[in-house]
Amino acid sequence: MSVGREGEPLNVVGALAALLLCQLAGETIVVAARQVFPAFAFPGPVIGMALLFAVLAARGSIGRSLDATAGGVLRNLSLLFVPAAVGVVQYGPILLDYGLALIAALVVSTVLTLVVTVGVFIAFANRDDAEGSHDA
């Protein structure tokens, strides 16, 4: 995969604009879809991700600026959840109102989901490997 010429300065603003443009297109699609199906619930950014993926696949390369910008944002993905997490602690008493039921449901269900998902994934991945194609 080509990553662009080495000497070129990074175009961070251009890469950010590309990310925002994909999100904007995604949000527009969601708003348009809601005109037809009011119950349609889907976040624009996830559609934006699919759009950017399609663009990358069509172009056949990522580009150094987008690669560096996306990498920088994703390496600090945890930061972006901090404001929402602060809000949860503020609204924490709701959780305690329902007490043990909710805490038990969340913990047990999360463990079960992780175990089931990884188990099924591995079961089918191993089946593929047994049939041949194996690298990395």
Added chain:
Amino acid sequence: MTPEIAEIWVYLSASPLLWLSATLIAYVVADAISMRLKRHPLANPVVIAAGILVGLLAATKTPYPAYFEGAQFVHFMLGPATVALAVPLYRNIRLVRRSLLPMAMALVAGSVTAAASAVAIAWLFGAPGEVLASLAPKSVTAPIAMELARNLGGIASLAAVLVIATGIIGAIIVTPLMNAMKIRNYAARGFAAGVASHGIGTARAFQVSELAGAFAGIAMGLNGALTSLLVLLWLFVAGS
């Protein structure tokens, strides 16, 4: 407080700059602690940073909406960051293509397990219907979950709290759980983190490896889509 300090405080607290800076600094501190503890799962940077900020908000008697005036700029970046997930996904395209069947099967199994097990356990404990409805989409990214909870007759704000709590629980337990299960397939580990605990699980997966992060990101998107579809189906069946 002396009058001079009070005056400075009045000025600063009215500007978004203060809590934006505080959010970034709290994260830098939290990330350094997490790094120092060799990315131990319990030293989750989201939890540490939120803890520092909650302490600051309580000490200064700052209400959450005033904090969010500043923090919204960080929160806003969640959108472009979600779009950016396409980049690692594309970089790992060959492995993604080869994993389509395991991904599809694991997605359906995980998505149904997440919603059904949470609702069943809370129902056994006698939780009321609106709580069950808010709990069903808890493994899905917050904006979808809030909308789905509303459509199911739940409470959107409770759903958001449950989503974030699920994300944090998943981010903390995924690594020790997968290690205990002796799973070395990082695509599978990442995918499970994304299905069970959306973006916060994805953030944790990126700490472990880029491959895990890429699969967590696609799992988060796919689980949002599938859960929305399942809720639509449920409403259709229950309504007829």
